Amino acid sequence: MANLIRSAKFGSDWTINELDSYNIRLERQEALEFFGVPVLPDPAVDPELLQHLEADEMQQDRNAELINLLDLAMLRSSGESAVVDFAVELLKLTGYVRRNRVARTRKDLPLLICGEWRHAKTDVCIVDREQGDILLLVQEDKLLEDTEPLDARAQLVAEALAAFTENNASRMSSDLAPLESKVVSGIVMVGTAPTFFKIPITQELVTHVRHGTYPPTATIVNYCFPPVPRPARRRRDGMKPLDNRRQFLSCYQAFKTIVGI
Numbered sequence: 302m303a304n305l306i307r308s309a310k311f312g313s314d315w316t317i318n319e320l321d322s323y324n325i326r327l328e329r330q331e332a333l334e335f336f337g338v339p340v341l342p343d344p345a346v347d348p349e350l351l352q353h354l355e356a357d358e359m360q361q362d363r364n365a366e367l368i369n370l371l372d373l374a375m376l377r378s379s380g381e382s383a384v385v386d387f388a389v390e391l392l393k394l395t396g397y398v399r400r401n402r403v404a405r406t407r408k409d410l411p412l413l414i415c416g417e418w419r420h421a422k423t424d425v426c427i428v429d430r431e432q433g434d435i436l437l438l439v440q441e442d443k444l445l446e447d448t449e450p451l452d453a454r455a456q457l458v459a460e461a462l463a464a465f466t467e468n469n470a471s472r473m474s475s476d477l478a479p480l481e482s483k484v485v486s487g488i489v490m491v492g493t494a495p496t497f498f499k500i501p502i503t504q505e506l507v508t509h510v511r512h513g514t515y516p517p518t519a520t521i522v523n524y525c526f527p528p529v530p531r532p533a534r535r536r537r538d539g540m541k542p543l544d545n546r547r548q549f550l551s552c553y554q555a556f557k558t559i560v561g562i
Contacts, residue, residue: 307513309414312421312459316452323510325458325520335497335525336555344550346394351547367394375492375539381424384441384490388425392439395553397562401431410435410463415513421456421463424490427560433471435464437560438487453489458500458522461485462510465502479504486560493539495549497556498524527552 305322320327332341344351347364356368367390373379374387389404398404405426412421425439438460442453469479487498500522509516527548529535540546 309417315455341551461500
């Protein structure tokens, strides 16, 4: 792996090859181990979202809007923006977006790789304007194939590297010492089905990416799938079935502790 050719790529061009090139490994964990809880918490949402399947069954307008966006996000003909629209509304309803925590879409983050400046563009990110930190990254799998989105995961890692650097730049502009390491939280969306990620970023890894060199220390990125009743249909069914919806929303609730909100 140390002999792999490295080049200055935009975050959107990262593939599993870049992960290999920088000694970054993806390892799956079961949900309870990943979230560090004995049981998943109950979703902190309006109960009717867990009781009614369709938008026209909702009493609350905001709940109906979310399910309409969910339906659109599950249609390939709706385009990429439908998944982004759904993700933003879901993050609002689940309490990720609140007061100083705002959702940004298509945010460009500078990325210094192999001695050249490139960019990593997030689909959605949560920014804490009070702290000046990027708290959460959301990357859509744009291939929409019935396979695991390996390239989307690599792109999420590129965004995590760029977000870590951006957060440290913000800290230094506020006369705070830069962090040596941080676990960056991320989600890859395949339609409305999320996969949750914990991405440990260190100054050592940032330096190797900047110089285009192979890190001797492996970076282990943990991820987990929500535990749904029909795992083989997780991506296809998404958050539409009520039993899936409860499990997904429980995972979003548990993930808040890891995100730090």
